[in-house]
Amino acid sequence: MRVSVTDAKAQLTELVRRAEAGDEVILTRHGQPAVRLVPLQPRPTARSRRALMEAVQASAAAKATAGPTAARSQDFLYADDGMPE
Template sequence: MHVSVTEAKSQLTELVRRAEAGDEVILTRHGHAAVRLVPVKTGQDRKSRRALLEAVRAAASVKATTGPSAARSQDFLYGADGLPE
């Protein structure tokens, strides 16, 4: 469906509904296609983001190594008396 931008101003709500329903809505300016209205696919994006996040977490847990305790990580800066060296 091709609609001029001028006509679309008065029909925007209906055009959005049609685009959400799967109709291809193209707005034209001076007879030439300018933009296409397409629905946002939130459900699919959410699933793909969730899968990506879980893959990153799994990869990070495999790479994680235990190191020195954070409580003792700065000990090399201080002497036995507790003062900076």
């Protein structure tokens, strides 16, 4: 749906309702698209963010494999003095 900015002033509440319902509302200026009204995504709560982080950590722990640490993984590339071989 395209509406001029001038016309949108009189029906802003209705346009916001339509955008929240999922309709694409584009405001035009001199016939050219200027603005698109879109609904905001709800902000995640602290509880949902914590649950997501715990799920990611559990998934990473399940995928981890035993092996050398990152500090030791490339030692073979360097001599005892720390210079590349």
